[in-house]
Amino acid sequence: MKSKSVRRAGLRAISAGALVALVPLAAALPLHAKEKQSVDPAARAAATEAQMTDDERITLTLGLLTSPRGDQPAPEGSHPGAGFIPGIARLGVPALHETDASLGVTWISGARGNGGTQLPSGTAQGATWNVGLIEQGGRMIGSEARAKGFNVMLAGGINLMRDPRNGRTFEYLGEDPLHAGLLGGAAVRGIQSNHVISTVKHFAINPQETGRAFMNTVIEEKALRESDLLAFEIALEQGDPGAIMCAYNATNGAQSCGNKWLLTDVLRKDWDYRGFVMSDWGAVDGLDYALAGLDQQSGSPIDPQPFFGDQLKAAAQSDPAYRKRLGEMTRAILHAIYDNGLDAHPSGFGTVDAAANSEVALKVAQEGIVLLTNPAGLLPLGPDVRSIAVIGGHADAGTPVGGGSSKVLGDDGPSVSVPGVQDGNGPFAAMLNQDFNRSAPLAAIRAIAPKATIKFRDGTYPAEAALAAAQADVTIIFATQYQTEGFDVPELSLPNGQDALIAAVAKANPNTIVVLETGGPVAMPWKDDVKAVVEAWYPGARGGEAIADVLFGKVNPSGRLPLTFPASVAQLPRPALPGLGEVEPNFVGVGAPGQKLDVDYNIEGADIGYRWFAREGQAPLFAMGHGLSYTTFASEGFSVASGKDGLIARATIRNTGARSGAEVAQVYLADAHGTKLRRLAGFTKLELAPGEAREVSIPLEPRVLADWTADGWQVAAGTYRFVLAKDALADGPVAEVKLPERRIAP
Ligand code: BGC
Numbered sequence: 202m203k204s205k206s207v208r209r210a211g212l213r214a215i216s217a218g219a220l221v222a223l224v225p226l227a228a229a230l231p232l233h234a235k236e237k238q239s240v241d242p243a244a245r246a247a248a249t250e251a252q253m254t255d256d257e258r259i260t261l262t263l264g265l266l267t268s269p270r271g272d273q274p275a276p277e278g279s280h281p282g283a284g285f286i287p288g289i290a291r292l293g294v295p296a297l298h299e300t301d302a303s304l305g306v307t308w309i310s311g312a313r314g315n316g317g318t319q320l321p322s323g324t325a326q327g328a329t330w331n332v333g334l335i336e337q338g339g340r341m342i343g344s345e346a347r348a349k350g351f352n353v354m355l356a357g358g359i360n361l362m363r364d365p366r367n368g369r370t371f372e373y374l375g376e377d378p379l380h381a382g383l384l385g386g387a388a389v390r391g392i393q394s395n396h397v398i399s400t401v402k403h404f405a406i407n408p409q410e411t412g413r414a415f416m417n418t419v420i421e422e423k424a425l426r427e428s429d430l431l432a433f434e435i436a437l438e439q440g441d442p443g444a445i446m447c448a449y450n451a452t453n454g455a456q457s458c459g460n461k462w463l464l465t466d467v468l469r470k471d472w473d474y475r476g477f478v479m480s481d482w483g484a485v486d487g488l489d490y491a492l493a494g495l496d497q498q499s500g501s502p503i504d505p506q507p508f509f510g511d512q513l514k515a516a517a518q519s520d521p522a523y524r525k526r527l528g529e530m531t532r533a534i535l536h537a538i539y540d541n542g543l544d545a546h547p548s549g550f551g552t553v554d555a556a557a558n559s560e561v562a563l564k565v566a567q568e569g570i571v572l573l574t575n576p577a578g579l580l581p582l583g584p585d586v587r588s589i590a591v592i593g594g595h596a597d598a599g600t601p602v603g604g605g606s607s608k609v610l611g612d613d614g615p616s617v618s619v620p621g622v623q624d625g626n627g628p629f630a631a632m633l634n635q636d637f638n639r640s641a642p643l644a645a646i647r648a649i650a651p652k653a654t655i656k657f658r659d660g661t662y663p664a665e666a667a668l669a670a671a672q673a674d675v676t677i678i679f680a681t682q683y684q685t686e687g688f689d690v691p692e693l694s695l696p697n698g699q700d701a702l703i704a705a706v707a708k709a710n711p712n713t714i715v716v717l718e719t720g721g722p723v724a725m726p727w728k729d730d731v732k733a734v735v736e737a738w739y740p741g742a743r744g745g746e747a748i749a750d751v752l753f754g755k756v757n758p759s760g761r762l763p764l765t766f767p768a769s770v771a772q773l774p775r776p777a778l779p780g781l782g783e784v785e786p787n788f789v790g791v792g793a794p795g796q797k798l799d800v801d802y803n804i805e806g807a808d809i810g811y812r813w814f815a816r817e818g819q820a821p822l823f824a825m826g827h828g829l830s831y832t833t834f835a836s837e838g839f840s841v842a843s844g845k846d847g848l849i850a851r852a853t854i855r856n857t858g859a860r861s862g863a864e865v866a867q868v869y870l871a872d873a874h875g876t877k878l879r880r881l882a883g884f885t886k887l888e889l890a891p892g893e894a895r896e897v898s899i900p901l902e903p904r905v906l907a908d909w910t911a912d913g914w915q916v917a918a919g920t921y922r923f924v925l926a927k928d929a930l931a932d933g934p935v936a937e938v939k940l941p942e943r944r945i946a947p
Contacts, residue, residue, distance in 0.1 A: 295548070364408050419800060476536060592659075592702070600740050759865070840936045917942060
């Protein structure tokens with residue numbers, strides 16, 4: 202029997218495929234879904250497990266590291282990566298070679314001797330709103346994982362942005378459960394099409410890095426089901442990941458990796474999940490996590506003890522509860538191996554088509570860049586620009602790369618590496634350096650505007666930068682915000698005096714364009730003093746080129762914000778970052794002995810990001826969904842109907858301008874049987890030539906309309922009003938539908 206998550210996946214996989222056709226890739230890779238296995242993986246897992254000794258079972262449940270430790274050499278058969286689980290040769294069970302992460306095969310401080318093709322940050326991927334393209338990205342990084350000898354990718358980072366100061370915002374896709382679930386599931390589908398298991402992570406609510414090892418997320422079940430859990434539920438249906446990685450922090454009092462409610466009641470019982478749950482690295486404190494539902498202890502040398510090794514074996518031999526679990530745990534891991542064909546397609550080392558892969562990274566960057574403001578139409582720049590001052594952001598060297606376990610760099614490593622995030626001298630220093638890749642925006646601007654005189658100033662001295670700006674027709678200033686796993690950003694201001702630099706430059710040159718390369722939202726006190734603001738995020742392997750393409754109109758921007766930029770921290774549910782000043786910042790997020798940090802997420806509940814702003818009636822700086830184009834779009838005939846295929850929105854979208862461009866049609870629930878609210882219910886992206894019009898059909902997600910109740914989802918009878926809007930808080934054409942009461946099983 203196929204699990205519920207697999208059965209549900211088919212429908213939306215079709216709509217994702219349609220998008221690929223609409224937005225073709227320059228170097229399209231062949232579309233192939235995960236190959237269906239001829240023998241039921243559950244039956245195979247059971248048959249293999251029945252033949253195993255306990256020593257073989259615990260071989261699969263205990264994850265190792267790939268580096269030598271003390272006098273212990275690296276495990277035999279492993280190669281540098283994030284983790285390793287030896288195989289069982291006599292039963293044909295392959296070893297698991299694990300690598301991070303959602304943005305590509307990671308750099309691991311150069312330990313492998315080669316790099317990987319760096320996809321743009323999760324936020325940039327989220328900003329594409331292009332399910333098919335994100336699947337292509339997953340297919341690309343999964344193929345690189347395979348070629349570098351890995352068969353498990355610790356990818357699928359889909360935590361929702363509850364706090365824009367979260368240091369891992371850059372790794373994740375955004376703030377909305379439907380958006381993150383659809384895109385995250387697509388990435389997993391792509392990765393797993395290579396016979397490489399992907400995770401989704403970090404299950405289930407993991408909103409900040411401060412105190413991450415012990416902080417406790419306090420949230421009611423209804424709110425969690427309608428937000429973070431819904432993102433995971435949708436990603437599971439869409440991507441059918443072989444593994445799930447539980448988070449470091451606790452939820453409602455129990456650590457995520459030992460949380461029976463999350464790992465057993467929700468995941469196994471409600472969602473019928475068949476793959477395995479692996480812990481995050483260093484997140485296991487006891488053997489009893491196995492009873493809660495954890496299947497594999499990852500990177501066990503980092504934990505206090507290798508609980509899921511001999512201790513688990515001894516427990517299984519004396520306690521029926523552990524005996525039962527050891528069997529289940531082993532079968533869950535085998536299920537993922539067989540379901541993804543890891544045994545039939547053994548991992549090995551192959552070649553990477555670096556040129557084709559970097560085209561995928563370029564396309565994602567081009568589609569992920571968001572034009573935030575352009576009131577006077579200064580952008581795109583034309584061929585007549587005679588002189589340009591390019592300032593700041595190491596634009597002469599490359600584009601920023603996020604820090605931590607997800608860091609991807611090309612074979613040559615970073616162009617610039619700035620040491621020093623709090624414990625910059627510690628064991629994780631290289632992971633935490635503020636690195637830049639080698640895709641320099643300055644070189645790309647020079648290439649695209651060969652006739653212009655272009656000067657660069659690094660921006661160290663605002664007065665000097667202002668002098669260069671004053672002498673140029675146009676100034677392009679690059680502003681960066683570094684984010685890394687392990688540390689939050691304490692506030693939303695740009696660091697290192699960049700706000701003052703922008704203000705000084707904008708004063709000197711009326712034609713100033715700000716290009717932001719940030720992990721997530723930042724405040725913009727200078728917004729109305731500059732001619733354009735472009736959010737480029739961490740734009741990946743070809744980021745410099747993608748930025749130049751957008752600035753000069755070779756590419757018409759089609760990115761839309763995947764998250765809301767608050768005007769200031771005062772607008773947030775928690776204006777002060779929880780734990781700031783109380784928890785000593787450190788990469789692993791441990792506190793002082795006995796330190797506690799309970800954070801109340803019931804303040805916003807399920808109303809994360811734009812939903813919080815809608816509920817509070819506050820205007821953010823920019824709402825999710827916002828993004829401008831060099832052309833204009835109009836819509837006609839917006840309607841919503843309920844039929845045999847579920848709820849479908851339809852509209853005709855027309856390109857009313859003079860350039861080709863892509864529009865994201867966004868449908869939000871705006872009124873549910875008399876209650877005003879905002880919830881993203883469906884979206885699609887389409888490319889249109891000047892004057893072209895096309896009808897789109899957008900499936901709407903019924904759980905977005907529903908309330909979580911004790912017995913599952915309930916859509917109340919009544920009238921539901923939807924808006925086809927340019928962003929999550931904007932007005933637009935409205936359509937209504939009357940629905941009968943409906944229950945949807947969990
Ligand atoms: C991160 C995970 C990552 C793991 C292995 C942890 O620090 O939280 O996302 O997959 O390390 O590198």
